[in-house]
Amino acid sequence: DTAVSQTPKYLVTQMGNDKSIKCEQNLGHDTMYWYKQDSKKFLKIMFSYNNKELIINETVPNRFSPKSPDKAHLNLHINSLELGDSAVYFCASSQAAGQEQYFGPGTRLTVL
Amino acid sequence: DQQVKQNSPSLSVQEGRISILNCDYTNSMFDYFLWYKKYPAEGPTFLISISSIKDKNEDGRFTVFLNKSAKHLSLHIVPSQPGDSAVYFCAAKGAGSYQLTFGKGTKLSVIP
Numbered sequence: 001d002t003a004v005s006q007t008p009k010y011l012v013t014q015m016g017n018d019k020s021i022k023c024e025q026n027l028g029h030d031t032m033y034w035y036k037q038d039s040k041k042f043l044k045i046m047f048s049y050n051n052k053e054l055i056i057n058e059t060v061p062n063r064f065s066p067k068s069p070d071k072a073h074l075n076l077h078i079n080s081l082e083l084g085d086s087a088v089y090f091c092a093s094s095q096a097a098g099q100e101q102y103f104g105p106g107t108r109l110t111v112l
Numbered sequence: 113d114q115q116v117k118q119n120s121p122s123l124s125v126q127e128g129r130i131s132i133l134n135c136d137y138t139n140s141m142f143d144y145f146l147w148y149k150k151y152p153a154e155g156p157t158f159l160i161s162i163s164s165i166k167d168k169n170e171d172g173r174f175t176v177f178l179n180k181s182a183k184h185l186s187l188h189i190v191p192s193q194p195g196d197s198a199v200y201f202c203a204a205k206g207a208g209s210y211q212l213t214f215g216k217g218t219k220l221s222v223i224p
Contacts, residue, residue: 040216
């Protein structure tokens with residue numbers, strides 16, 4: 001059984017569209033994260049939720065909005081997609097904030 | 113500004129030999145360090161960690177060494193196996209912080 005799952009795995013879309021990426025963890029963890037891996041291969045934190053409360057909100061455009069309906073889910077909605085949003089987005093979770101993180105398989109977003 | 117640096121983008125090692133992956137950091141507030149392993153089209157997988165109160169942590173074939181005065185850590189894999197071929201990310205966390213700062217990764221190739 002997959003511990004941290006993301007859907008979709010690949011997403012190709014046009015500039016200006018709105019899209020969502022879903023993340024679910026079945027580990028019973030309290031904290032979830034979204035990372036972006038850009039073309040330079042850096043993994044950069046975007047957001048983190050602990051028990052559905054936002055605890056990390058790095059400097060990302062407000063076109064990106066995370067939503068955590070419950071502890072096991074953290075979805076990422078992106079409005080008005082731009083070319084520069086093309087990247088691999090990883091979801092992760094940890095037992096508690098600051099502990100080892102377990103990553104999902106990633107979603108490769110391509111904006112044309 | 114890269115706070116965690118992995119200066120070798122790639123490393124090739126013969127099967128059975130030792131692999132040494134290096135990582136340098138600049139932020140003296142970092143007190144917890146982790147290594148992640150990543151295969152293509154998968155998310156990073158936690159490998160081993162070390163707290164700043166230690167200078168060595170061992171887990172099977174994997175050993176992490178921390179030199180706080182030099183702000184340097186290294187991951188040793190002995191003996192190296194072809195299945196170890198992957199990208200290895202170094203990550204660091206500050207005291208009381210929730211977020212990990214990642215290096216750019218080193219691609220290890222273990223040659224049979």
